[in-house]
Amino acid sequence: MPEIIDVCPIEELPPGERRLVEWEDLEIGVFNCGGNLYAIEDRCSHDDGPLAEGEFDEENCTVECPRHGSLFDLTTGKPKTLPAYVPVDTFAVIIEDQTIKLEVE
Numbered sequence: 001m002p003e004i005i006d007v008c009p010i011e012e013l014p015p016g017e018r019r020l021v022e023w024e025d026l027e028i029g030v031f032n033c034g035g036n037l038y039a040i041e042d043r044c045s046h047d048d049g050p051l052a053e054g055e056f057d058e059e060n061c062t063v064e065c066p067r068h069g070s071l072f073d074l075t076t077g078k079p080k081t082l083p084a085y086v087p088v089d090t091f092a093v094i095i096e097d098q099t100i101k102l103e104v105e
């Protein structure tokens with residue numbers, strides 16, 4: 001069963017910003033790309049690098065793994081450059097009562 005967790009009030013995550021949240025043993029990065037919100041697991045599929053803490057390019061909606069530099073598309077979780085080649089998990093983002101929420105399972 002999916003569970004809904006609160007991230008933060010919508011005004012606390014403006015375009016160009018990100019936020020990390022924890023749920024059970026998962027860490028998840030939530031990103032605002034020009035008003036659209038995306039969430040990915042904060043763990044690179046290549047070698048477990050802290051992916052969501054890397055350089056965030058809002059315009060292209062990508063994040064660069066700080067460990068070996070793979071670039072990931074935040075909209076799909078898919079890597080665009082090597083060495084990673086397996087997508088990371090993505091999570092549905094919901095806006096309800098002016099609050100950003102995630103669907104996790």
Ligand code: FES
Nearest residue numbers: 044047049065068
């Ligand atoms: S751990 Fe992310 S590219 Fe290697």
